[in-house]
Amino acid sequence: MNKATRIEMVERAFTLLDNKDTTRVDDIYLSPVASYTCTDWLAQEEAILFKDYPLLVAFSCDLPKAGDFITNDDMGAPLLVVRDRDGGINAFFNTCRHRGAKLASGCGRAQTGFSCPYHAWNYDFTGKLRAIPDQVSFPGVDKAEHGLVKLPVVEKYGMIWLCPTPGKDFDIDAQLGGLEQGLVEDLKAYGFADYHPYSQQRLHCKMNWKMMLDTFLEPYHFAPLHPTTVGPLLYHNLCLLDTYGQNLREAVIRKSIEKQRDQPKENWDIVPDSALVYLLFPNAGLVMQRDHVELWRSYPIPGKPDECIVQMDYYIPEPAETQSAKDHWERNMDLAVRTVLEEDIPGVEGIQAGLSSGANSHCTFGRNEPALIHFQREVARAIGRA
Ligand code: FES
């Protein structure tokens, strides 16, 4: 985020605080309950949002060295992402070209390449098929034509996006709202390429995949739902919103911002006194918290609109080497995890049960929930249900 934006956002926050106001849109938004409960609706989301769009699959720091790989089974197909010896990133179906076995599982550092656990066909980090044991039994099988099936992948701003459909190339800057826009500028400035993975959690939740993101998209719930965790630290029902195409940046404001009122304006800075929530459409929520960043990704489970997989990754700017650094990050993470796992998720699972009951036909999003409205509207639009 550039300096002018850091100052302008503090100014906007003070104006809203002084007027006891928040960012509001012109009208309420009625969102059909079907978007959280209907299997047809979900099938369209899977077919479009999770097949045609670039999806954030990792941070660069998850794969720093040649041979570092991750796998992902949450996008409707087994996927493999690996860094090659030239420093490039490759993405493939994690599917052997012999009879389809999974080449790798979990994540780690492969030493020389990938040897299929089933019959040991061997591939290098660029997906090239190097060896077929007992090759004489495969007459006419050309190794050059049996490399792993590549997927479009882009590494930029310390982040890695892929599209799980072969040949579906994408322009990530256009998807982020355009090169000249603030979102790209923010991501560039954070320097995530130099961050370090600290911890991960994977959860199976009883809620629609969108609800995990919804919970980050309005501070209207802070005082009632988080009275003893983040509630006392953040202003209730106060947000700033900027949208970038289908994406958005929402700032919720820490009460500690008050100390900036006495400072000269050129020293104002929104980052230390807010939590900045970026929705990277369709399924990633990036939460910049002063000195660390949390990545929350949510994935639908086919045929189950009321369940999802949530993956949380916590990244820090320096490796945690000393005990006092470890204690600091543990304390920090404990607050984030307690808030989301013990308060947001049970609250949202309650919402899902309520919506699945059929009691309501729609959700009523208030004028004070503009980020939520933007997200729901963009999903509906993307699948042709606006
Ligand atoms: S399935 Fe991979 S070598 Fe046979």
Ligand SMILES: [Fe+2]
């Ligand atoms: Fe919350």
